[in-house]
Amino acid sequence: MTCRATSVWAWICVAIGIAALAGCGLESDQIVLRLAETHPRDYPTTEANYEFARLVEERSGGRIRIEVYHSAQLGEEREVIEQVQFGAIDLTRVSISPLSSFVPKLDALQMPFLYEGAEPMWAVLRSNIGREMLETLEQADFVGLNYYDSGARSFYNTRGEFRHPDDMAGLQIRVQESRLMMDLVQALGAVATPMPFGEVYSALQTGVIDGAENNWPSYYSTSHYEVAPYFSVNEHSRVPEVTIMSRLAMDRLAEEDQQLIRQAAWDAMDYQIERWKAFEAEAEQRIRDAGNTITEREAIDVDAFRERVQPLYDRLPEDQRNLVERIRDRAASLPADAS
Numbered sequence: 498m499t500c501r502a503t504s505v506w507a508w509i510c511v512a513i514g515i516a517a518l519a520g521c522g523l524e525s526d527q528i529v530l531r532l533a534e535t536h537p538r539d540y541p542t543t544e545a546n547y548e549f550a551r552l553v554e555e556r557s558g559g560r561i562r563i564e565v566y567h568s569a570q571l572g573e574e575r576e577v578i579e580q581v582q583f584g585a586i587d588l589t590r591v592s593i594s595p596l597s598s599f600v601p602k603l604d605a606l607q608m609p610f611l612y613e614g615a616e617p618m619w620a621v622l623r624s625n626i627g628r629e630m631l632e633t634l635e636q637a638d639f640v641g642l643n644y645y646d647s648g649a650r651s652f653y654n655t656r657g658e659f660r661h662p663d664d665m666a667g668l669q670i671r672v673q674e675s676r677l678m679m680d681l682v683q684a685l686g687a688v689a690t691p692m693p694f695g696e697v698y699s700a701l702q703t704g705v706i707d708g709a710e711n712n713w714p715s716y717y718s719t720s721h722y723e724v725a726p727y728f729s730v731n732e733h734s735r736v737p738e739v740t741i742m743s744r745l746a747m748d749r750l751a752e753e754d755q756q757l758i759r760q761a762a763w764d765a766m767d768y769q770i771e772r773w774k775a776f777e778a779e780a781e782q783r784i785r786d787a788g789n790t791i792t793e794r795e796a797i798d799v800d801a802f803r804e805r806v807q808p809l810y811d812r813l814p815e816d817q818r819n820l821v822e823r824i825r826d827r828a829a830s831l832p833a834d835a836s
């Protein structure tokens with residue numbers, strides 16, 4: 498009897514053991530990664546994050562899942578970057594402006610008036626220079642996965658039209674949390690106020706700042722255009738965006754999974770560029786329809802802006818100055834596949 502009872506229990510134990518092992522096996526196979534995004538769900542960059550996640554899930558047969566936390570649910574850009582650096586968040590999509598505080602060399606990619614349009618910028622980002630810059634991120638414990646388009650940044654404000662840098666003299670202009678962006682605005686004669694993206698709307702509304710700078714899509718999706726009606730199409734910078742992964746999170750993955758993630762991120766780029774173009778045109782149109790005062794590029798003394806920011810180039814350390822030269826050469830010789 499005892500003997501029989503014991504063997505029944507033994508079988509039950511074995512069965513439970515097998516079930517537990519199988520369960521464990523399934524769970525340990527499933528990889529879930531969190532990706533932080535500051536923009537809302539329908540912003541082109543967020544859509545591209547979902548496309549990246551979709552490719553990863555599909556190519557891994559559902560084994561690797563990327564959860565996208567949009568609308569700054571995991572925090573503002575700078576603090577998210579810090580968390581990615583120490584592994585608390587696995588992935589994020591950010592502008593290289595705040596990222597350059599961690600990897601100063603990135604400034605070379607976002608110097609003012611560096612690219613004459615999106616195509617030369619993409620020729621650079623898709624070249625060896627772009628790949629090298631992504632590799633540079635490893636020094637700061639990030640893995641750079643891809644670039645996204647972010648159009649051109651221009652000034653907007655609550656006071657009046659900016660046709661010349663003198664029009665912004667002494668005004669408080671919000672910038673991203675980036676040394677280069679602060680220097681740029683100061684060089685133009687205004688007062689640079691670094692501030693997280695999510696605080697800009699109320700700062701404009703309450704008059705804490707007089708203006709800010711961004712691309713058409715961000716000016717539109719944040720509703721800044723409702724509280725700061727003057728937009729000058731001066732296009733002082735093209736700031737690429739990147740998807741970065743925490744090195745700690747990447748190192749935990751098998752080599753094939755690392756490769757799968759890298760490839761999926763790279764493949765999501767074309768999708769983002771396409772969505773970007775469409776949304777950029779739509780945002781611009783909606784702002785024009787809303788009756789905002791747009792100071793067109795032809796009405797702006799762009800050369801005066803260029804001259805004022807020249808000291809930023811003169812001040813660059815030698816390695817970055819060389820890099821800027823390589824960027825200029827590359828941008829000047831567009832390859833056929835630049836998009």
Ligand code: BDP
Pocket residue numbers: 535574590591592647673693694710711712715738
């Ligand atoms: C937007 C970028 C976002 C920013 C934001 C800002 O997409 O990542 O950093 O500008 O100005 O264009 O903070």
